[in-house]
Every structure is written in structure tokens, then in C-alpha cells.
Amino acid sequence: MLRNRVKELRARHGFSQSELANYVGVARQTIGFIERGEFSPSIALSLRLAKYLEVRVDELFWLEGEDDNDKK
Amino acid sequence: MTMTKNDFRVKFPLWNIALYSILMIWAYSVVYSADMLFTDFAGVFDGEDGINLDTIAVLSFFAGPLLLIIFFIAYFIQLNRHNENNPNNRMSAFSLFKPGEFIEFDELFSQVTQNASKKVYVFYSQMLPLVVLLMFFPFNRYVFIVAILLLIIIQNLIYYRHMRSFVSH
Numbered sequence: 441m442l443r444n445r446v447k448e449l450r451a452r453h454g455f456s457q458s459e460l461a462n463y464v465g466v467a468r469q470t471i472g473f474i475e476r477g478e479f480s481p482s483i484a485l486s487l488r489l490a491k492y493l494e495v496r497v498d499e500l501f502w503l504e505g506e507d508d509n510d511k512k
Numbered sequence: 513m514t515m516t517k518n519d520f521r522v523k524f525p526l527w528n529i530a531l532y533s534i535l536m537i538w539a540y541s542v543v544y545s546a547d548m549l550f551t552d553f554a555g556v557f558d559g560e561d562g563i564n565l566d567t568i569a570v571l572s573f574f575a576g577p578l579l580l581i582i583f584f585i586a587y588f589i590q591l592n593r594h595n596e597n598n599p600n601n602r603m604s605a606f607s608l609f610k611p612g613e614f615i616e617f618d619e620l621f622s623q624v625t626q627n628a629s630k631k632v633y634v635f636y637s638q639m640l641p642l643v644v645l646l647m648f649f650p651f652n653r654y655v656f657i658v659a660i661l662l663l664i665i666i667q668n669l670i671y672y673r674h675m676r677s678f679v680s681h
Contacts (some may be wrong), residue, residue: 446639458513458514461513462513463513465618466517466618466619466620467513467514467515467617467618467620467621468513468514469514469620469621469678469679469681470618470619470620470621472681473620473678473681479623482619485619487666488668490528
């Protein structure tokens with residue numbers, strides 16, 4: 441399962457789900473599903489999210505089972 | 513952008529259900545009229561009052577077109593309203609190759625649309641053999657028309673329920 445820090449970084453930047461969705465060109469629901477780990481975004485969307493949240497993609501997404509503490 | 517459960521594209525299957533329900537009503541009189549034509553109006557002029565017509569068929573004959581007109585007026589009003597509010601996601605009135613209920617403006621909804629279509633595929637693969645079985649019996653043609661229209665209505669219900677569960681989040 442793909443884990444992520446989208447919710448945490450979005451809050452840190454002060455974006456609402458709708459604002460982030462508008463920046464990266466998706467629906468608000470899509471951001472919600474990504475944050476809950478119920479939808480794995482494409483590489484292109486992951487890159488756009490990483491760009492707006494100002495982190496590398498591998499800092500934003502990682503596979504469950506990898507060392508979660510390294511990402512914090 | 514936020515997709516809401518009141519979005520015209522989400523509600524599109526409900527419009528399909530309304531259309532096919534009206535066609536089901538109208539089909540009764542169409543089948544009856546065809547039966548009269550192909551049997552040279554046998555039994556129609558044998559009644560004591562001169563003309564012997566099925567009352568339900570007569571009602572269906574007039575109610576069907578009337579309901580269709582009301583339906584299409586409401587449909588075009590909603591379609592225009594949707595296109596005015598969503599200039600980047602305009603829908604055409606009659607799209608044969610891309611049904612209006614397909615929502616593919618981002619990758620989540622493309623996947624949801626694919627999953628909903630998969631459910632509909634499974635439904636048809638299970639139900640069509642049963643319709644073939646039904647056709648072995650000597651029912652009136654209207655029964656088969658109703659069976660097929662019911663499949664289309666249930667298909668739209670399955671699709672609508674699946675899409676709605678995602679936009680409700």
C-alpha cells in the first residue's frame with residue numbers, strides 16, 4: 441500500500457483540499473482519496489503534488505513497510 | 513474543482529432511467545398499434561360500440577409522447593445550465609460514442625468510471641443469458657421489451673450508485 445504525507449504537508453502550507461486540487465488540476469475528492477491512501481496517483485500527478493508541496497516525490501510517497509520514520 | 517452529487521454528469525444515469533421508463537410506457541401502445549396493423553385491425557371493429565380498443569394502449573399512446581416532450585424540455589434546460597456553469601466540461605446533447613455519464617476529468621474519476629463500467633459489464637454478462645431464457649417462452653413482445661428496458665434501467669442504477677458513493681466523500 442502506498443503511504444503519503446500529503447495531508448500533513450498540505451496543512452503545513454495552509455492549503456485546503458480544494459486549493460491543492462485546483463493547483464494540480466484534479467477534483468477535491470481526488471486529494472481526499474489520496475490522503476486516505478485509497479487512491480494511488482499517477483507519476484505525473486505525484487510530481488505535480490510534490491512540486492506544490494515543495495518536497496521530492498520520494499519524501500511525499502513511499503511504500504508501506506519502508507521505514508516510515510525516515511519520512512518525518 | 514469539487515464534484516458534487518448534484519452535478520448533471522453524476523445525475524445523468526437518473527435522466528437515462530427517466531427516459532427509458534417513459535419509453536416503457538409508450539412501448540405498450542406502439543406494440544399494440546403494430547399488432548393492429550399487422551393483423552389488419554382484427555377484433556378492433558367487432559365491439560358493440562363499433563370500435564374495440566385497449567384503454568391502456570390508448571392512454572399510453574397519448575401519454576408517451578407527452579411525457580417525452582416534457583422530458584426533453586427539462587433535459588435541455590438542465591444541459592444548458594450545466595454547460596453555462598461548466599464551460600470547460602461541456603456536454604453535447606447526443607453523444608453516441610462517449611456517454612454523458614462518463615466522468616473522466618481527472619485520474620480518480622477515470623478509474624471510478626472504469627470500475628462502474630466493470631460492474632455494469634458483470635451485470636450484463638449475468639443477466640443477458642436469463643433474457644435469452646425468457647425469450648423461449650411465448651410471451652407478448654411487450655414483455656421482452658420491458659425486460660430489456662428494465663436491464664437498461666438497472667444498469668443505470670448500478671452506475672449511478674457507484675459514482676455517487678465517490679462524490680459523496
